[in-house]
Amino acid sequence: MIKRKQKELFPVKVVSNSEIALGFFSLETERKFDFVPGQVVAVALNNHEEPRLYSIASGNGKEYLRLLFDVNPEGLLTPRMARLSKGDELFMSEPFGRFLGSSDPAWWIATGTGIAPFISMAESGMAINKKLIHGAKTPGEFLFADMFIRKMGDNYLRFATRESGPGIYRGRLTHWLKEATNLPKEIKYFLCGNANMVVEVRDILVRKGVEIDHVIAEIYF
Ligand SMILES: Cc1cc2nc3c(=O)[nH]c(=O)nc-3n(C[C@H](O)[C@H](O)[C@H](O)COP(=O)(O)OP(=O)(O)OC[C@H]3O[C@@H](n4cnc5c(N)ncnc54)[C@H](O)[C@@H]3O)c2cc1C
Numbered sequence: 176m177i178k179r180k181q182k183e184l185f186p187v188k189v190v191s192n193s194e195i196a197l198g199f200f201s202l203e204t205e206r207k208f209d210f211v212p213g214q215v216v217a218v219a220l221n222n223h224e225e226p227r228l229y230s231i232a233s234g235n236g237k238e239y240l241r242l243l244f245d246v247n248p249e250g251l252l253t254p255r256m257a258r259l260s261k262g263d264e265l266f267m268s269e270p271f272g273r274f275l276g277s278s279d280p281a282w283w284i285a286t287g288t289g290i291a292p293f294i295s296m297a298e299s300g301m302a303i304n305k306k307l308i309h310g311a312k313t314p315g316e317f318l319f320a321d322m323f324i325r326k327m328g329d330n331y332l333r334f335a336t337r338e339s340g341p342g343i344y345r346g347r348l349t350h351w352l353k354e355a356t357n358l359p360k361e362i363k364y365f366l367c368g369n370a371n372m373v374v375e376v377r378d379i380l381v382r383k384g385v386e387i388d389h390v391i392a393e394i395y396f
Contacts, residue, residue, distance in 0.1 A: 234298025289368030
């Protein structure tokens with residue numbers, strides 16, 4: 176059996192931790208490393224447990240590092256991570272990964288906490304020339320909506336599957352994409368979230384003539 180090389184984890188102090196929507200947390204820690212927006216870190220509460228991966232959700236000009244997560248009540252890490260507060264310690268790897276934001280024009284497509292890397296990219300000045308399509312269950316789950324509205328205006332589209340709200344489409348983002356005509360072919364499409372969304376969106380884009388190597392995906396679970 177091939178054993179994956181475990182990333183080295185370093186202790187970092189929690190700066191703040193708050194529930195920004197029901198079951199969704201924004202956790203800020205001290206920052207020890209540089210990163211490219213879109214990268215992830217491995218996180219654990221001690222050096223013996225198998226770490227989980229989290230996208231960095233803060234701009235690369237900030238002093239702190241932000242992670243966004245939703246609590247999986249059956250999960251090993253997230254229920255305990257939700258209880259951390261200022262001064263507590265957790266263990267974090269150096270940033271890594273190939274889901275890298277840039278200033279080139281692109282579409283960003285996310286479900287749920289898959290919005291995290293796009294928060295990092297937008298806070299790092301990469302929101303110009305982008306369209307962001309975010310899917311969630313309810314209007315309250317569009318995390319950092321005010322920032323995206325401010326930076327992206329009409330290029331920020333929200334799709335809620337369970338309830339509607341002002342400025343929010345009711346339904347699935349995949350339905351909207353299926354209906355869309357003339358998708359730009361020369362740009363990159365960044366997809367982040369659960370596997371079902373990523374696979375379905377990739378299929379839709381390819382069927383509509385987007386080249387497969389213009390589709391860059393980060394799958395969470
Ligand atoms: C590259 C990468 C980046 C990631 N970035 C983030 C991030 O920025 N924010 C974030 O919240 N998560 C992110 N994840 C998911 C994260 O690593 C954990 O899997 C998640 O937080 C659950 O951890 P846990 O220990 O509480 O649950 P575990 O003990 O690991 O239980 C996992 C089980 O719950 C399922 N599961 C995990 N998350 C969810 C969910 N949100 N909804 C429904 N079922 C779920 C899994 O399929 C699995 O069956 C990322 C995953 C990857 C691979």
